[in-house]
Amino acid sequence: MDRLHELLPGTWTDDPTLADLAGSVSSALGFGTDRPLPVPDSHTVVVLMVDGLGDVLLQEHSVFAPAMASHRAMAMRVGFPSTTATSLTSLATGLPCAEHGILGYSFAPRDLDPAVEHTLNALRWTLDTADGPPAESVFAPTDVQPMPTAFDELTHAGAGVITLMPELFRGSGLTRAAYGTPADYRDASSPGAVRDQVVDLLAVGDRGPRLIYGYVPNLDAAGHRWGPGTPEWLERLRRIDDVVAAIIAALPPGATLVVTGDHGMITAGRRIDIDTSPVLTEGVRAVAGEARARHVYAEPGRCDEVFARWSSELDGQAHVATRDQVLAEQWFGATAAAHVAERIGDVVAVPGLDTLLTRSLREPMETMMPGHHGGWTVAEILVPFIVATG
Structure with missing residues (x-):
């Protein structure tokens, strides 16, 4: 294969x-x-x-x-x-x-932080980025x-x-x-x-x-x-x-x-940089995940337009879906617990083959790595x- x-x-x-x-x-x-x-x-x-x-x-x-x-x-x-x-x-x-709730390299625990003030880097257990401040006081491991x-x-x-x-x-x-x-x-x-x-x-x-x-x-x-x-x-x-x-x-x-x-x-093959693309950042309050699987959290009331822009910009280069589609197609598992479902991005994007969705400004270390996974x-x-x- x-x-x-x-x-x-x-x-x-x-x-x-x-x-x-x-x-x-x-x-x-x-x-x-x-x-x-x-x-x-x-x-x-x-x-x-x-x-x-x-x-x-x-x-x-x-x-x-x-x-x-x-x-x-x-x-x-x-x-x-x-x-x-x-x-x-x-x-x-x-x-x-879908049941344990650790939805990737990073994600927004909206059930614990409805305003999405922070994302959680689950690998490092830090806030927002790999080198961000410790997250335990905001997101206790046993709560997440x-x-x-x-x-x-x-x-x-x-x-x-x-x-x-x-x-x-x-x-x-x-x-x-x-x-x-x-x-x-x-x-x-x-x-x-x-x-x-x-x-x-x-x-x-x-x-x-x-x-x-x-x-x-x-x-x-x-x-x-x-x-x-x-x-x-x-x-x-x-x-x-x-x-x-x-x-x-x-x-x-x-x-x-x-x-x-x-x-x-x-x-890594082709890199598409989210941070330097106004089309991909407009109306977005947070981007999480990693270069091979992205959660996109839209500003209130802007989910549809964010989905439309991401779908158009990444047409043929990534699978882009709404949160409802992701749940219906069971991307993360057969039955998502209610609190876990809240954590899924309003839009989820999975680039095809060897394409990467990088973040040169927020994730410079990860952007430069030659080896990737997540897709x-x-x-x-x-x-x-x-x-x-x-």
Whole structure:
């Protein structure tokens, strides 16, 4: 399949998604019966989330990742938008973003701030921009995302849950919104640290039921900085595959490793700059999302004219829809909770193929990045489901 082929909302199926992983892992550990993904019964399940590991990229560069490629079971969809804050919350809650409410890289929580005085950067948990002021006092994580997480529910049910993530993310807004309050959070700030701690934990044998969750951000960072498929990106893919191979070798009987990603990535093509286009800024009070998926919040009473201008200006270059159309076509999930529906832009724009809707003035860092995601091409929205057993 063409790596830039679009998976439009009407083509989405009922096949398992990243949101099905939490329930499948819980069932494999003996809690529940719902198991859409083939995770075998286990006393220990290790879930390794590799940020930026798209299925198309893995297949295109499988020679650099033989361990992951050889244990790839299937591809699955992450949901829309294909971005970290949304996907991690879907993974940890078992819900699409239409229910958990983290609607992208950034969005306006209009249910909490009807005047749209601020947007929320959900990745950094800052106001308006990635380098904006902290947002916790305005948008508390438990207000923005109040649904329970599988991590907390497993802990309450008596399972051991160990979270291996960089110390930088401990207690952050996104960590609290996506994962809840991990009781056993351990610093693992490099792929090697994740490997060493997982191998040590597996060496003690059956201490189940137990979930060991490791998060590796390095591949995504390389894709944003240098671009997917570049030598720098490939070197990080190779290192991560070495980590996966070491964990597979350490799996005892009854333990399972699951590896997946939160999105794929494409290389930037044409850039359309919103900030320098009067046609795209007139009547608009806020623009959120990211270059591959934009929320547009219109000034009161100007939704129709903003939609008309965006549709005309971006004709043939982006899918532009009203909020009502987005809800009817279930872009963010089958049933949007009432408070979540309020957060969707009055207009939502998804550029086609490799086109970007950038913001040179408000998002200079993001505008210059060569690697992007958030849209619904197969290269962005499909991730691998990799599974190995002891």
